[in-house]
Amino acid sequence: MTNVIKLSAADLSGLLVERSISSVEVTQAHLDQIAAVDTGVHAFLHVAGEAALAAAARVDARRAAGEVLGPLAGVPIAIKDVLATIDMPSTAGSKILEGWIPPYDATVVRRVRDAGLILLGKTNMDEFAMGSSTEFSAYGPTHNPWDYDRIPGGSGGGSAAAVSSFEAPLALGSDTGGSIRQPAAVTGSVGVKPTYGGVSRYGSIALASSLDQVGPVTRTVLDAALLHDVIGGHDPLDSTSLTDTWPSMAAAARAGLADGALTGVRVGVIKELSGDGFQAGVAQRFTETLTLLSAAGAEIVEISAPSFEYAIAAYYLILPAEASSNLARFDSVRFGIRVNPEDGPLTSERVMAATRDAGFGPEVKRRIILGTYALSAGYYDAYYGSAQKVRTLIQRDFDAAFSKVDVLVSPSAPTTAFKFGEKMADPMAMYLNDVTTIPANLAGVPGMSLPMGLAPEDGLPVGLQIMAPAKMDARLYSFGAAVEALLEASWGHTLLSRAPELARREMFAGTATSTAFTSTEGAV
Amino acid sequence: MSEITAEQVAHLANLARIDLSSEEIARLTTELGQIVDSVAKVAEVATPDVPATSHPMPLTNVFRADTVVPSLTVEQALSGAPDRDGDKFRVPAILDEE
Amino acid sequence: MKKAELMDYDKALELFEPVLGFEVHVELNTKTKMFCGCANEFGQGANTNTCPTCLGLPGGLPQVNAKAIESSIRLGLALGCEIAEYSRFARKNYFYPDTAKNFQTSQYDEPIAFNGQLTIELESGRLVTVDIERAHMEDDAGKLTHVGGATGRIQGADYSLVDYNRGGVPLVEIVTQMIEGGEADSPEIGRTYVAAIREIVKALGVSNARMEEGNVRCDANVSLRPRGSNVLGTRTETKNVNSLRSVERAVRYEIQRQAALLHAGGTITQETRHWHEDTGITSAGRPKSDADDYRYFPEPDLVPVAPSREWVEELRATLPEPPAARRKRLQAEWGFANLEFQDVVNSDLLDVVEATIAAGAAAQAARKWWTGEVARLANASGVSADSLVQPAQVAALIELVVAGTLTDRLARQVLEGVIGGEGTPLEVVESRGLAVVSDDGALIAAIDEALAAQPDVLAKIRDGKVQAAGAVIGAVMKAMRGQADAARVRELVLERAGAAE
């Protein structure tokens, strides 16, 4: 039989539905892969081996009993640690939440369970999703499966690395300024940030409430669409959740595979998100992709979005401001760690301050202080108030653009995966890395990243970002699936099939069994 | 250049309830200065005629019916508490009154 | 400041003009909390009504209670406010262990209601119009218990315990404009204003309005302006003054304290102060500082509240008669003397007396029973009179007395039976066998006739001149042809005279 872990979720779904493979087998294969490679990749903060196998057995039993289950029932999934899970620690990559097991499930987690997906564990991330490299995780960085010396992107580097190293076919991520799309780009996987309000935020540990969106992290556009269909839709527990009825994203993705799907599609290239500042190989692959699109019948239109120049500045005011308030609840009273000051009296105030000093990492403190500054008396109008005006201008740029084109494209990130430590010393350099992805979050429009080749100079994946008007997520999937098929046809293979074979951990190589795995539960 | 001072950072840390060391304050003073310098450009285009956008999607009047839904159990509520006394959360003595 | 150091009140007013302001917090009686579906009720044990949202757990999100919005709009309308076409929640950021999210979800520059007016009437008949700046919505904090130390107060406690059941309960905060020209009436203005708010929220049914349970809490701002100056003095904010009488006392105390301090050349510190019910003084709390930078910003987890004008008008149509107007109308309808009416109002018996009269009882009889026997029994068992017995039962009891089935003495026994759960007054009469003997029936008829024939005597008896009863007793004995016990006749004459209209 083919290597189960290399199959897409859609293909696994087919095999599971026709019962030519069991969910227990699929789950075990992925747990074995985790046991074999995660020492090197470190995508997971927690692996729930036994619970996953038990859930898989339940799905198998239900199918055996003739129950008709959803398409993804029995397919394993990895969950970003930013999401509350009732049976697994949820730390958001922070020391301050070490070991915290929430008494509830995030809405998306509940939906994924209800749809019969098998939760493998929790994936690593930059602390509270602040970062673009996972280097700010309190539990050590995740390594890029293409090159262990390089970052897997961030904040959702764990989820992207998990799918690109075949530890899981699907993962959930969260995207505040690119945390799904940029990791997808640098690991050669697919990631989607849905329209703001399209997917519930309830139970997602908030970074910036007006920017955060949960979304799928996968290896194919169709898989992302299938997962989007499971997690999307109105949730009354999230007051910013949209009440719209959504079309099937999977159907939209399949429609994109029809002949001529790209004919006449107006594709906007954002002048401000191309040209200078992009790595040569990134720019090259982007230009080549445009040529392919054009040849396939799409119309390429240059679009100017003058306010995008101010997007990073606005983002690094809005995000820290909201985050400084969202992270105030980490006070050592109701959950999380408590740290006493080294000396002096033990008062509530001093214990809170000591806990927050010890529990938060440097990037989190930096942004909390920045956000506190941006909101403080006398500065609000100049900073937070102005940033919200820039947000209006960026929305206007998008409106103008989408009056001329159907989708917008850009490279997903200015560079391929950079090396660990390269941008740690310079916060602004790290922030500039989000230049391409941030505008979509500020405006609330949906965005996708999918692989568009390897940069010739370093052989590392390059991502194409696609953006559609708000609520037009289905268009992303149709167009994305068409582009994916076009590119793969031009290469003659999938991009991830070119990823290096990962070294398998000695002690489990070839002999990984569920028994052997269980002994490492929670300690991976 | 930005006018951020160490005293200001110490004050912000106090507002944010983080017991920063003096080294942290010194480092953050420099970094905050640089960051503020580069984000201050938002003021260039934020003219009075431009309205502020606080939510990407313009919704209004999203309400919940006044119907009781089950709460957590007391054990669930207190399951993550660093310290407790019976069914209450326990905190060290509070210095400041609110 | 010790009481002896306070400036004499009259002298304080000679030298200074008091300027007042009030912030009244009203706890709404919705079924659920402001931002989550947890029950808004207390008493089943600590932390029983909590969820990820009101516990401020990571990932918790707020959802606005529609009923709380409706109650806030109705309250705003009842205070003569304009209702905002567009209003938003904001976060007020500060750290405190009773505040689960370490920010309060409140309203800042976009409150739901603003620009109102409330006219109150003082005992002298003076009318004072209080301008309402705003009424805004917010959520309550949890409850702290301070353990250790001598007093159970925060100072000197070893540690504190937190119960978040109250955390997230909906509040409306009503903020007045500065109240000038109160002069010597200032303390009474405070009391009367808070009483009026309490009466309004009760009439609207939006709050249980029990001050002793913290449903209505008042912060009183007081400053003094030297006569002849137009510069405002520094104000103090006395927190959580939780009874009407305390509002009056606290304002008076602050006037006397600040006057003494200013007259001695001192200055007033802008600070919050605490009211001590037992000693009748205020003490200094936390001074205002730059730590009060609350960093308000619009709550990104909630969307704006934009009540349509149609909805506002629908809600306006549901407003009850304003309590002050209602009082005037009822007093006129019932023909109560001022003191009689005040007695009913002050004992919080207006609603039940009204209901009793609506159920058929004569106004004076209804008043007499509620402020008399029912109030006495309620007092004795430490509960409120209106929780003891239904107005319909009191009306039924009065009917039995008027019909002559019961004497007052017997009726009191029946009332005890009704309160004890033995049934309706008629059922108690039957089960206890308490009806007046038939002889008494004839006797009472004769007595009522004799009293009616001699109204001047009746008036004297009512004035307490019981010896005047002799004339009536004589007439009754004559009517009964001597077939009556004179002592019993005397007893009944006095009783009927009291019971008669």
Ligand SMILES: [Zn+2]
């Ligand atoms: Zn709750």
